[in-house]
Amino acid sequence: MARRYAILGTGALGGFYGARLARAGLDVHFLLHGDFRYVREHGLMVESKDGDFVLPRVQAYGDIRDMPPCEVVLVALKTTHNHLLPGLLPLVVAERGVVVMMQNGLGSEEAAAKVVPEREILAGLCFLCSNKVGPGHIRHLDYGTVRLAKYAADGRPAGTSDSMRALVQDFTSAGIRADLSDDLGLARWQKLVWNVPMSGLSVVLDADTRELMANLETRALAEAMMREVVAGARVCGRQIREDFVQKMIDMTLAMAPYQASMKIDFDQKKPMELESIYGNPVRAASGAMPLVEMLYRQLEFLDDRNRSA
Protein backbone atom coordinates (compact mmCIF):
# COMPACT_ATOMS: atom_id res chain seq x y z
CA MET A 1 0.00 0.00 0.00
CA ALA A 2 1.28 3.42 -0.93
CA ARG A 3 2.15 5.83 1.83
CA ARG A 4 -0.59 8.27 2.70
CA TYR A 5 0.55 11.90 3.02
CA ALA A 6 -0.89 14.60 5.24
CA ILE A 7 -0.05 18.25 4.61
CA LEU A 8 -0.60 20.36 7.72
CA GLY A 9 -0.69 23.94 6.50
CA THR A 10 -1.48 24.31 2.82
CA GLY A 11 0.24 27.60 2.06
CA ALA A 12 3.19 28.76 -0.04
CA LEU A 13 5.24 25.77 1.06
CA GLY A 14 2.85 22.98 2.04
CA GLY A 15 0.60 23.78 -0.90
CA PHE A 16 3.49 23.67 -3.33
CA TYR A 17 5.00 20.35 -2.23
CA GLY A 18 1.62 18.75 -1.58
CA ALA A 19 0.34 19.69 -5.02
CA ARG A 20 3.46 18.27 -6.65
CA LEU A 21 3.05 14.99 -4.74
CA ALA A 22 -0.67 14.78 -5.57
CA ARG A 23 -0.01 15.52 -9.23
CA ALA A 24 2.38 12.53 -9.26
CA GLY A 25 -0.47 10.30 -8.13
CA LEU A 26 0.38 10.04 -4.44
CA ASP A 27 -2.42 9.94 -1.89
CA VAL A 28 -2.25 13.42 -0.34
CA HIS A 29 -4.60 14.87 2.29
CA PHE A 30 -4.52 18.63 2.80
CA LEU A 31 -5.43 20.39 6.04
CA LEU A 32 -6.52 23.97 5.46
CA HIS A 33 -7.79 26.79 7.58
CA GLY A 34 -8.80 30.05 5.90
CA ASP A 35 -8.76 28.63 2.36
CA PHE A 36 -10.65 25.41 3.14
CA ARG A 37 -13.94 26.19 1.43
CA TYR A 38 -12.25 27.71 -1.59
CA VAL A 39 -9.86 24.81 -2.12
CA ARG A 40 -12.54 22.18 -1.56
CA GLU A 41 -14.44 23.73 -4.45
CA HIS A 42 -11.67 24.90 -6.74
CA GLY A 43 -8.63 22.85 -5.85
CA LEU A 44 -5.08 24.16 -6.00
CA MET A 45 -3.32 26.21 -8.62
CA VAL A 46 0.46 26.34 -8.89
CA GLU A 47 2.27 28.82 -11.06
CA SER A 48 5.82 27.63 -11.35
CA LYS A 49 8.93 28.38 -13.30
CA ASP A 50 8.91 24.61 -13.98
CA GLY A 51 5.43 24.80 -15.53
CA ASP A 52 2.02 25.88 -14.23
CA PHE A 53 -0.60 23.34 -13.26
CA VAL A 54 -4.02 23.11 -11.66
CA LEU A 55 -5.44 20.32 -9.47
CA PRO A 56 -9.19 20.98 -9.73
CA ARG A 57 -9.98 18.42 -7.02
CA VAL A 58 -7.84 17.70 -3.96
CA GLN A 59 -8.59 15.90 -0.70
CA ALA A 60 -9.12 19.00 1.44
CA TYR A 61 -10.01 19.10 5.15
CA GLY A 62 -11.05 21.91 7.45
CA ASP A 63 -10.89 19.72 10.56
CA ILE A 64 -8.10 17.35 11.52
CA ARG A 65 -10.64 14.89 12.96
CA ASP A 66 -11.90 14.15 9.46
CA MET A 67 -8.47 13.12 8.17
CA PRO A 68 -7.36 9.49 7.88
CA PRO A 69 -4.22 8.30 9.69
CA CYS A 70 -1.24 9.14 7.49
CA GLU A 71 2.14 7.44 7.25
CA VAL A 72 3.86 10.73 6.37
CA VAL A 73 2.82 13.99 8.01
CA LEU A 74 4.43 17.05 6.44
CA VAL A 75 4.15 19.95 8.89
CA ALA A 76 4.20 23.18 6.91
CA LEU A 77 2.63 25.45 9.49
CA LYS A 78 4.38 28.63 10.53
CA THR A 79 6.35 27.97 13.73
CA THR A 80 4.20 30.64 15.37
CA HIS A 81 1.41 28.04 15.24
CA ASN A 82 3.35 25.21 16.86
CA HIS A 83 1.25 25.58 20.00
CA LEU A 84 -1.42 23.82 17.91
CA LEU A 85 0.67 20.66 17.43
CA PRO A 86 -0.76 18.79 20.46
CA GLY A 87 -4.22 19.10 18.93
CA LEU A 88 -3.02 17.95 15.49
CA LEU A 89 -0.21 15.40 15.39
CA PRO A 90 -1.68 12.67 17.63
CA LEU A 91 -4.86 12.65 15.53
CA VAL A 92 -3.21 12.21 12.16
CA VAL A 93 0.09 10.32 12.44
CA ALA A 94 -0.34 6.61 11.63
CA GLU A 95 1.06 3.94 13.93
CA ARG A 96 4.43 3.68 12.24
CA GLY A 97 4.13 7.11 10.67
CA VAL A 98 6.84 9.72 10.32
CA VAL A 99 6.52 13.44 11.04
CA VAL A 100 8.49 15.84 8.79
CA MET A 101 8.92 19.36 10.17
CA MET A 102 9.19 21.57 7.09
CA GLN A 103 9.74 24.74 9.07
CA ASN A 104 12.30 27.46 9.52
CA GLY A 105 14.86 27.89 12.25
CA LEU A 106 15.52 25.86 15.37
CA GLY A 107 13.18 24.03 17.73
CA SER A 108 10.57 22.50 15.42
CA GLU A 109 11.59 18.88 15.91
CA GLU A 110 11.77 19.33 19.69
CA ALA A 111 8.23 20.71 19.63
CA ALA A 112 6.97 17.69 17.65
CA ALA A 113 8.89 15.22 19.82
CA LYS A 114 7.15 16.55 22.91
CA VAL A 115 3.80 15.71 21.36
CA VAL A 116 4.51 12.35 19.66
CA PRO A 117 7.73 11.15 21.29
CA GLU A 118 7.35 7.58 20.05
CA ARG A 119 7.23 8.54 16.34
CA GLU A 120 10.14 9.08 13.96
CA ILE A 121 10.67 12.80 13.51
CA LEU A 122 12.51 14.36 10.62
CA ALA A 123 13.45 17.84 9.61
CA GLY A 124 12.52 18.74 6.06
CA LEU A 125 14.57 21.81 5.21
CA CYS A 126 13.07 23.57 2.25
CA PHE A 127 15.17 25.66 -0.10
CA LEU A 128 12.24 27.21 -1.80
CA CYS A 129 11.21 30.63 -3.03
CA SER A 130 7.45 30.57 -3.24
CA ASN A 131 4.55 32.77 -2.15
CA LYS A 132 0.85 32.26 -1.70
CA VAL A 133 -0.75 34.90 -3.90
CA GLY A 134 -4.44 34.04 -3.37
CA PRO A 135 -6.67 31.30 -1.91
CA GLY A 136 -5.25 27.96 -3.03
CA HIS A 137 -3.00 29.85 -5.42
CA ILE A 138 0.75 29.38 -5.12
CA ARG A 139 3.48 31.09 -7.06
CA HIS A 140 6.74 29.16 -7.17
CA LEU A 141 9.61 31.49 -7.99
CA ASP A 142 12.77 29.46 -7.69
CA TYR A 143 14.59 26.51 -6.14
CA GLY A 144 12.70 23.80 -4.29
CA THR A 145 15.12 21.21 -2.87
CA VAL A 146 14.10 19.46 0.36
CA ARG A 147 16.86 18.24 2.66
CA LEU A 148 15.81 15.54 5.12
CA ALA A 149 17.53 14.95 8.44
CA LYS A 150 16.65 12.75 11.40
CA TYR A 151 15.94 14.10 14.85
CA ALA A 152 17.48 12.55 17.95
CA ALA A 153 16.59 13.63 21.46
CA ASP A 154 20.26 13.99 22.44
CA GLY A 155 20.80 16.51 19.63
CA ARG A 156 23.58 14.49 18.03
CA PRO A 157 23.90 13.44 14.37
CA ALA A 158 21.41 10.59 13.89
CA GLY A 159 22.35 9.27 10.44
CA THR A 160 19.76 8.24 7.86
CA SER A 161 16.85 5.79 7.90
CA ASP A 162 14.77 3.66 5.53
CA SER A 163 11.81 5.99 5.80
CA MET A 164 14.03 8.91 4.76
CA ARG A 165 15.14 7.00 1.67
CA ALA A 166 11.52 6.09 0.87
CA LEU A 167 10.58 9.76 1.13
CA VAL A 168 13.35 10.76 -1.24
CA GLN A 169 11.95 8.23 -3.70
CA ASP A 170 8.43 9.67 -3.46
CA PHE A 171 9.69 13.24 -3.71
CA THR A 172 11.86 12.44 -6.69
CA SER A 173 8.95 10.72 -8.44
CA ALA A 174 7.01 13.95 -7.94
CA GLY A 175 9.75 16.09 -9.46
CA ILE A 176 10.92 17.43 -6.10
CA ARG A 177 14.65 17.39 -5.55
CA ALA A 178 15.45 15.81 -2.23
CA ASP A 179 18.63 14.87 -0.44
CA LEU A 180 19.68 13.52 2.94
CA SER A 181 21.77 14.95 5.71
CA ASP A 182 23.06 12.76 8.51
CA ASP A 183 23.26 15.73 10.90
CA LEU A 184 20.09 17.69 11.55
CA GLY A 185 21.90 20.30 13.66
CA LEU A 186 24.40 21.07 10.92
CA ALA A 187 21.66 21.24 8.27
CA ARG A 188 19.53 23.61 10.35
CA TRP A 189 22.44 25.91 11.20
CA GLN A 190 23.57 26.00 7.58
CA LYS A 191 20.12 27.13 6.56
CA LEU A 192 20.15 29.83 9.22
CA VAL A 193 23.27 31.34 7.65
CA TRP A 194 21.09 32.79 4.91
CA ASN A 195 17.81 33.09 6.74
CA VAL A 196 19.00 35.05 9.77
CA PRO A 197 20.41 38.14 8.04
CA MET A 198 18.13 38.23 5.02
CA SER A 199 14.77 37.73 6.76
CA GLY A 200 15.30 40.27 9.53
CA LEU A 201 17.10 42.94 7.54
CA SER A 202 14.41 42.83 4.88
CA VAL A 203 11.81 43.60 7.57
CA VAL A 204 13.75 46.26 9.47
CA LEU A 205 14.89 48.06 6.32
CA ASP A 206 11.77 47.34 4.23
CA ALA A 207 13.89 45.91 1.42
CA ASP A 208 14.09 42.85 -0.82
CA THR A 209 17.17 40.66 -1.22
CA ARG A 210 18.41 42.54 -4.26
CA GLU A 211 18.35 45.93 -2.54
CA LEU A 212 20.19 44.50 0.48
CA MET A 213 22.89 43.07 -1.77
CA ALA A 214 23.19 46.13 -4.03
CA ASN A 215 24.07 48.39 -1.09
CA LEU A 216 27.62 47.68 0.05
CA GLU A 217 26.87 48.56 3.69
CA THR A 218 24.01 46.13 4.07
CA ARG A 219 25.86 43.50 2.08
CA ALA A 220 28.78 43.81 4.51
CA LEU A 221 26.34 43.68 7.42
CA ALA A 222 24.68 40.54 6.05
CA GLU A 223 28.11 38.95 5.69
CA ALA A 224 29.06 39.87 9.25
CA MET A 225 25.85 38.31 10.52
CA MET A 226 26.43 35.18 8.43
CA ARG A 227 29.84 34.82 10.08
CA GLU A 228 28.15 35.16 13.46
CA VAL A 229 25.78 32.32 12.59
CA VAL A 230 28.81 30.20 11.67
CA ALA A 231 30.24 31.04 15.11
CA GLY A 232 26.89 30.17 16.74
CA ALA A 233 26.91 26.80 14.98
CA ARG A 234 30.40 26.16 16.35
CA VAL A 235 29.13 26.80 19.89
CA CYS A 236 26.59 24.03 19.18
CA GLY A 237 29.33 21.70 17.95
CA ARG A 238 28.66 22.20 14.23
CA GLN A 239 31.48 23.18 11.87
CA ILE A 240 30.43 25.20 8.85
CA ARG A 241 33.22 25.89 6.37
CA GLU A 242 34.35 29.49 6.03
CA ASP A 243 33.67 29.59 2.28
CA PHE A 244 30.00 28.75 2.91
CA VAL A 245 29.36 32.43 3.74
CA GLN A 246 30.78 33.57 0.42
CA LYS A 247 28.69 30.94 -1.36
CA MET A 248 25.54 32.29 0.28
CA ILE A 249 26.42 35.85 -0.74
CA ASP A 250 27.13 34.75 -4.32
CA MET A 251 23.87 32.79 -4.44
CA THR A 252 21.91 35.80 -3.19
CA LEU A 253 23.57 38.06 -5.74
CA ALA A 254 22.57 35.60 -8.49
CA MET A 255 18.99 35.20 -7.20
CA ALA A 256 15.95 37.01 -8.54
CA PRO A 257 14.78 39.74 -6.09
CA TYR A 258 12.93 37.93 -3.32
CA GLN A 259 10.70 38.90 -0.43
CA ALA A 260 11.58 36.63 2.51
CA SER A 261 8.51 34.99 4.01
CA MET A 262 9.10 36.90 7.25
CA LYS A 263 8.77 40.14 5.31
CA ILE A 264 5.49 38.99 3.82
CA ASP A 265 4.19 37.99 7.25
CA PHE A 266 5.19 41.38 8.64
CA ASP A 267 3.59 43.32 5.80
CA GLN A 268 0.40 41.33 6.31
CA LYS A 269 0.56 42.14 10.04
CA LYS A 270 0.92 38.48 10.93
CA PRO A 271 3.24 37.38 13.74
CA MET A 272 6.80 36.76 12.54
CA GLU A 273 8.69 33.52 13.22
CA LEU A 274 11.01 35.27 15.64
CA GLU A 275 11.60 32.51 18.18
CA SER A 276 12.55 29.81 15.68
CA ILE A 277 14.75 32.01 13.50
CA TYR A 278 16.17 34.35 16.17
CA GLY A 279 15.28 33.54 19.78
CA ASN A 280 16.24 29.84 19.80
CA PRO A 281 19.47 30.30 17.82
CA VAL A 282 20.52 33.34 19.90
CA ARG A 283 20.02 31.39 23.12
CA ALA A 284 21.79 28.31 21.75
CA ALA A 285 24.77 30.40 20.64
CA SER A 286 25.20 31.85 24.17
CA GLY A 287 26.60 35.24 23.25
CA ALA A 288 28.37 34.38 19.99
CA MET A 289 25.89 36.39 17.86
CA PRO A 290 25.67 39.97 19.20
CA LEU A 291 24.62 41.55 15.88
CA VAL A 292 21.95 38.89 15.39
CA GLU A 293 20.75 39.62 18.90
CA MET A 294 20.44 43.30 18.01
CA LEU A 295 18.40 42.43 14.93
CA TYR A 296 16.23 40.15 17.09
CA ARG A 297 15.49 43.03 19.47
CA GLN A 298 14.64 45.36 16.61
CA LEU A 299 12.28 42.73 15.21
CA GLU A 300 10.63 42.16 18.57
CA PHE A 301 9.92 45.88 18.76
CA LEU A 302 8.39 45.90 15.27
CA ASP A 303 6.42 42.70 15.90
CA ASP A 304 4.95 44.12 19.12
CA ARG A 305 3.90 47.32 17.41
CA ASN A 306 2.57 45.45 14.40
CA ARG A 307 0.36 43.27 16.55
CA SER A 308 -0.91 46.02 18.81
CA ALA A 309 -1.76 48.22 15.82
Place this chain on the structure above:
Amino acid sequence: MARRYAILGTGALGGFYGARLARAGLDVHFLLHGDFRYVREHGLMVESKDGDFVLPRVQAYGDIRDMPPCEVVLVALKTTHNHLLPGLLPLVVAERGVVVMMQNGLGSEEAAAKVVPEREILAGLCFLCSNKVGPGHIRHLDYGTVRLAKYAADGRPAGTSDSMRALVQDFTSAGIRADLSDDLGLARWQKLVWNVPMSGLSVVLDADTRELMANLETRALAEAMMREVVAGARVCGRQIREDFVQKMIDMTLAMAPYQASMKIDFDQKKPMELESIYGNPVRAASGAMPLVEMLYRQLEFLDDRNRSA
Protein backbone atom coordinates in the same frame (compact mmCIF):
# COMPACT_ATOMS: atom_id res chain seq x y z
CA MET B 1 31.79 97.62 22.84
CA ALA B 2 29.42 94.66 23.16
CA ARG B 3 30.33 91.48 21.36
CA ARG B 4 28.65 91.08 18.02
CA TYR B 5 27.08 87.66 17.43
CA ALA B 6 26.64 85.81 14.16
CA ILE B 7 24.27 82.86 13.91
CA LEU B 8 25.12 80.63 10.98
CA GLY B 9 22.04 78.50 10.42
CA THR B 10 18.83 79.92 11.88
CA GLY B 11 16.87 76.73 12.47
CA ALA B 12 15.55 74.83 15.48
CA LEU B 13 18.80 75.39 17.36
CA GLY B 14 20.43 78.53 15.96
CA GLY B 15 17.09 80.29 15.78
CA PHE B 16 16.28 79.43 19.37
CA TYR B 17 19.55 80.56 20.93
CA GLY B 18 19.92 83.55 18.61
CA ALA B 19 16.41 84.78 19.39
CA ARG B 20 17.07 84.48 23.12
CA LEU B 21 20.30 86.46 22.80
CA ALA B 22 18.64 89.12 20.63
CA ARG B 23 15.73 89.43 23.01
CA ALA B 24 18.25 90.16 25.79
CA GLY B 25 19.53 93.14 23.78
CA LEU B 26 22.65 91.58 22.33
CA ASP B 27 23.71 92.48 18.80
CA VAL B 28 22.81 89.35 16.84
CA HIS B 29 23.13 88.82 13.08
CA PHE B 30 21.29 85.87 11.57
CA LEU B 31 22.34 84.06 8.41
CA LEU B 32 19.43 82.31 6.75
CA HIS B 33 18.89 80.33 3.61
CA GLY B 34 15.38 79.14 2.76
CA ASP B 35 13.64 81.31 5.35
CA PHE B 36 15.56 84.53 4.59
CA ARG B 37 12.78 86.50 2.92
CA TYR B 38 10.18 85.40 5.42
CA VAL B 39 12.28 86.22 8.47
CA ARG B 40 13.43 89.56 7.08
CA GLU B 41 9.77 90.57 6.85
CA HIS B 42 8.25 88.81 9.84
CA GLY B 43 11.11 88.18 12.23
CA LEU B 44 11.32 85.14 14.48
CA MET B 45 8.70 83.45 16.62
CA VAL B 46 9.63 81.19 19.51
CA GLU B 47 7.10 79.02 21.28
CA SER B 48 8.72 77.84 24.46
CA LYS B 49 7.83 76.07 27.64
CA ASP B 50 9.60 79.04 29.29
CA GLY B 51 7.26 81.52 27.58
CA ASP B 52 6.47 82.36 23.95
CA PHE B 53 7.89 85.47 22.32
CA VAL B 54 8.13 87.15 18.95
CA LEU B 55 10.94 89.27 17.56
CA PRO B 56 9.18 91.15 14.74
CA ARG B 57 12.45 92.55 13.42
CA VAL B 58 15.82 90.79 13.44
CA GLN B 59 19.06 91.44 11.57
CA ALA B 60 18.62 88.83 8.88
CA TYR B 61 21.01 88.05 6.00
CA GLY B 62 20.68 85.89 2.96
CA ASP B 63 24.32 86.33 1.97
CA ILE B 64 27.32 86.05 4.27
CA ARG B 65 29.07 88.87 2.36
CA ASP B 66 26.54 91.34 3.73
CA MET B 67 27.28 90.47 7.38
CA PRO B 68 29.59 92.54 9.58
CA PRO B 69 32.62 90.92 11.22
CA CYS B 70 31.44 89.25 14.43
CA GLU B 71 33.35 88.53 17.62
CA VAL B 72 31.30 85.40 18.29
CA VAL B 73 30.21 83.09 15.47
CA LEU B 74 27.74 80.44 16.54
CA VAL B 75 27.71 77.69 13.91
CA ALA B 76 24.33 75.97 14.02
CA LEU B 77 24.39 74.40 10.57
CA LYS B 78 23.82 70.69 10.17
CA THR B 79 27.18 68.92 9.95
CA THR B 80 26.11 67.72 6.50
CA HIS B 81 26.69 71.34 5.41
CA ASN B 82 30.18 71.69 6.84
CA HIS B 83 31.62 71.64 3.32
CA LEU B 84 30.28 75.22 3.19
CA LEU B 85 32.48 76.43 6.09
CA PRO B 86 35.38 77.63 3.88
CA GLY B 87 32.97 80.02 2.14
CA LEU B 88 31.51 81.25 5.44
CA LEU B 89 33.85 81.44 8.42
CA PRO B 90 36.67 83.55 6.94
CA LEU B 91 34.13 86.18 5.85
CA VAL B 92 32.42 86.66 9.21
CA VAL B 93 34.82 85.93 12.10
CA ALA B 94 36.30 89.14 13.49
CA GLU B 95 40.04 89.48 14.05
CA ARG B 96 40.01 88.19 17.62
CA GLY B 97 36.72 86.40 17.18
CA VAL B 98 35.75 83.02 18.49
CA VAL B 99 33.94 80.26 16.59
CA VAL B 100 31.47 78.10 18.53
CA MET B 101 30.52 74.82 16.85
CA MET B 102 27.00 74.07 18.12
CA GLN B 103 26.75 70.78 16.29
CA ASN B 104 26.25 67.11 16.99
CA GLY B 105 28.82 64.36 17.09
CA LEU B 106 32.54 64.38 16.43
CA GLY B 107 34.63 66.34 13.95
CA SER B 108 33.03 69.80 13.90
CA GLU B 109 35.88 71.65 15.59
CA GLU B 110 38.44 69.94 13.35
CA ALA B 111 36.45 71.09 10.32
CA ALA B 112 36.41 74.69 11.57
CA ALA B 113 40.09 74.62 12.55
CA LYS B 114 41.02 73.67 8.98
CA VAL B 115 39.31 76.83 7.74
CA VAL B 116 40.31 79.40 10.38
CA PRO B 117 43.25 77.78 12.19
CA GLU B 118 44.36 81.01 13.85
CA ARG B 119 41.01 81.61 15.64
CA GLU B 120 39.85 80.29 18.99
CA ILE B 121 37.46 77.41 18.37
CA LEU B 122 34.98 76.14 20.91
CA ALA B 123 32.43 73.38 21.02
CA GLY B 124 28.98 74.46 22.13
CA LEU B 125 27.17 71.28 23.09
CA CYS B 126 23.46 71.90 23.13
CA PHE B 127 21.15 69.89 25.36
CA LEU B 128 18.05 71.11 23.68
CA CYS B 129 14.76 69.65 22.49
CA SER B 130 13.46 72.03 19.88
CA ASN B 131 12.04 71.80 16.37
CA LYS B 132 11.50 74.24 13.55
CA VAL B 133 7.80 74.04 12.77
CA GLY B 134 7.55 76.70 10.06
CA PRO B 135 9.54 79.54 8.49
CA GLY B 136 11.16 81.51 11.33
CA HIS B 137 8.99 79.56 13.75
CA ILE B 138 10.69 77.55 16.48
CA ARG B 139 9.08 75.30 19.04
CA HIS B 140 11.18 74.79 22.16
CA LEU B 141 10.08 71.65 23.97
CA ASP B 142 12.52 71.12 26.79
CA TYR B 143 16.00 71.64 28.19
CA GLY B 144 18.39 74.13 26.63
CA THR B 145 21.73 74.08 28.43
CA VAL B 146 24.85 74.88 26.41
CA ARG B 147 28.15 73.35 27.46
CA LEU B 148 31.25 75.12 26.17
CA ALA B 149 34.59 73.40 25.68
CA LYS B 150 37.81 74.55 24.03
CA TYR B 151 39.32 72.85 21.02
CA ALA B 152 43.02 72.02 20.87
CA ALA B 153 44.68 70.60 17.76
CA ASP B 154 46.32 67.81 19.76
CA GLY B 155 42.93 66.59 20.96
CA ARG B 156 43.84 66.91 24.64
CA PRO B 157 41.87 68.71 27.37
CA ALA B 158 42.43 72.42 26.78
CA GLY B 159 40.97 73.96 29.95
CA THR B 160 38.89 77.13 29.92
CA SER B 161 39.47 80.64 28.60
CA ASP B 162 38.35 84.24 29.18
CA SER B 163 36.21 84.20 26.06
CA MET B 164 34.41 81.12 27.32
CA ARG B 165 33.61 82.87 30.60
CA ALA B 166 32.45 85.96 28.72
CA LEU B 167 30.13 83.79 26.64
CA VAL B 168 28.67 82.17 29.73
CA GLN B 169 27.93 85.68 31.01
CA ASP B 170 26.12 86.67 27.80
CA PHE B 171 24.20 83.41 27.66
CA THR B 172 23.17 83.68 31.29
CA SER B 173 22.00 87.25 30.76
CA ALA B 174 19.81 85.91 27.93
CA GLY B 175 18.28 83.22 30.12
CA ILE B 176 20.32 80.42 28.55
CA ARG B 177 21.92 78.02 30.98
CA ALA B 178 25.57 77.58 30.13
CA ASP B 179 28.45 75.77 31.73
CA LEU B 180 32.07 74.98 30.97
CA SER B 181 33.91 71.75 30.40
CA ASP B 182 37.70 71.67 30.42
CA ASP B 183 37.73 68.59 28.17
CA LEU B 184 36.06 68.84 24.80
CA GLY B 185 36.61 65.16 24.02
CA LEU B 186 34.92 64.02 27.20
CA ALA B 187 32.00 66.41 26.69
CA ARG B 188 31.44 65.29 23.09
CA TRP B 189 31.60 61.57 23.95
CA GLN B 190 29.23 62.04 26.89
CA LYS B 191 26.72 63.63 24.57
CA LEU B 192 27.07 60.77 22.11
CA VAL B 193 26.00 58.31 24.82
CA TRP B 194 22.42 59.49 24.34
CA ASN B 195 22.57 60.62 20.76
CA VAL B 196 24.00 57.48 19.18
CA PRO B 197 21.31 54.98 20.19
CA MET B 198 18.31 57.29 20.27
CA SER B 199 18.84 59.08 16.94
CA GLY B 200 19.53 56.01 14.86
CA LEU B 201 17.01 53.65 16.44
CA SER B 202 14.28 56.23 16.07
CA VAL B 203 14.98 56.33 12.32
CA VAL B 204 15.40 52.60 11.72
CA LEU B 205 12.35 51.67 13.81
CA ASP B 206 10.26 54.76 12.99
CA ALA B 207 9.72 55.47 16.68
CA ASP B 208 9.97 58.31 19.16
CA THR B 209 11.95 58.20 22.40
CA ARG B 210 8.98 57.10 24.48
CA GLU B 211 8.20 54.09 22.28
CA LEU B 212 11.86 53.03 22.33
CA MET B 213 11.90 53.20 26.13
CA ALA B 214 8.50 51.55 26.66
CA ASN B 215 9.58 48.40 24.83
CA LEU B 216 11.97 46.40 27.00
CA GLU B 217 13.88 44.99 24.02
CA THR B 218 14.71 48.34 22.50
CA ARG B 219 15.42 49.80 25.92
CA ALA B 220 17.96 47.00 26.52
CA LEU B 221 19.38 47.59 23.06
CA ALA B 222 19.75 51.33 23.69
CA GLU B 223 21.52 50.55 26.97
CA ALA B 224 23.88 48.11 25.26
CA MET B 225 24.75 50.74 22.67
CA MET B 226 25.26 53.37 25.39
CA ARG B 227 27.77 51.04 27.04
CA GLU B 228 29.53 50.66 23.70
CA VAL B 229 29.83 54.45 23.42
CA VAL B 230 31.39 54.49 26.91
CA ALA B 231 33.85 51.86 25.65
CA GLY B 232 34.53 53.95 22.53
CA ALA B 233 35.25 56.99 24.70
CA ARG B 234 37.74 54.89 26.68
CA VAL B 235 39.59 54.01 23.46
CA CYS B 236 39.93 57.77 22.93
CA GLY B 237 41.27 58.23 26.45
CA ARG B 238 38.02 59.52 28.00
CA GLN B 239 36.59 57.91 31.12
CA ILE B 240 32.81 58.09 31.44
CA ARG B 241 31.46 56.73 34.71
CA GLU B 242 29.40 53.54 34.53
CA ASP B 243 26.36 55.13 36.20
CA PHE B 244 26.19 57.73 33.42
CA VAL B 245 24.39 55.19 31.22
CA GLN B 246 21.70 54.61 33.83
CA LYS B 247 21.33 58.38 34.23
CA MET B 248 20.72 58.73 30.49
CA ILE B 249 18.11 55.97 30.56
CA ASP B 250 16.36 57.53 33.54
CA MET B 251 16.42 60.95 31.88
CA THR B 252 14.92 59.54 28.69
CA LEU B 253 12.21 57.76 30.65
CA ALA B 254 11.35 61.05 32.35
CA MET B 255 11.40 63.06 29.11
CA ALA B 256 8.37 64.03 27.05
CA PRO B 257 8.17 61.91 23.84
CA TYR B 258 10.70 63.41 21.45
CA GLN B 259 11.55 63.07 17.77
CA ALA B 260 15.35 63.21 17.46
CA SER B 261 16.49 65.76 14.88
CA MET B 262 17.92 62.94 12.77
CA LYS B 263 14.44 61.43 12.57
CA ILE B 264 12.99 64.73 11.43
CA ASP B 265 15.71 65.09 8.79
CA PHE B 266 15.02 61.58 7.56
CA ASP B 267 11.27 62.08 7.39
CA GLN B 268 11.84 65.28 5.42
CA LYS B 269 14.15 63.33 3.07
CA LYS B 270 17.12 65.47 4.08
CA PRO B 271 20.57 63.94 4.49
CA MET B 272 21.17 62.66 8.01
CA GLU B 273 24.20 63.64 10.11
CA LEU B 274 25.67 60.16 9.79
CA GLU B 275 29.36 60.97 9.64
CA SER B 276 29.45 63.19 12.73
CA ILE B 277 27.22 60.99 14.89
CA TYR B 278 28.24 57.55 13.58
CA GLY B 279 31.10 57.48 11.07
CA ASN B 280 33.62 59.58 13.00
CA PRO B 281 32.91 57.95 16.40
CA VAL B 282 32.96 54.42 14.92
CA ARG B 283 36.33 55.06 13.31
CA ALA B 284 37.72 56.69 16.45
CA ALA B 285 36.60 53.75 18.60
CA SER B 286 38.47 51.27 16.36
CA GLY B 287 36.19 48.27 16.77
CA ALA B 288 34.86 48.92 20.28
CA MET B 289 31.31 49.65 19.05
CA PRO B 290 30.07 46.74 16.87
CA LEU B 291 26.36 47.35 17.53
CA VAL B 292 26.75 51.04 16.75
CA GLU B 293 28.51 50.06 13.56
CA MET B 294 25.54 47.87 12.61
CA LEU B 295 23.17 50.76 13.22
CA TYR B 296 25.45 53.00 11.12
CA ARG B 297 25.24 50.54 8.21
CA GLN B 298 21.46 50.32 8.48
CA LEU B 299 21.27 54.12 8.45
CA GLU B 300 23.55 54.40 5.46
CA PHE B 301 21.24 52.05 3.56
CA LEU B 302 18.19 54.14 4.48
CA ASP B 303 19.96 57.42 3.75
CA ASP B 304 21.02 56.20 0.29
CA ARG B 305 17.51 55.10 -0.55
CA ASN B 306 16.00 58.26 0.87
CA ARG B 307 18.19 60.45 -1.29
CA SER B 308 17.82 58.45 -4.49
CA ALA B 309 14.01 58.37 -4.09
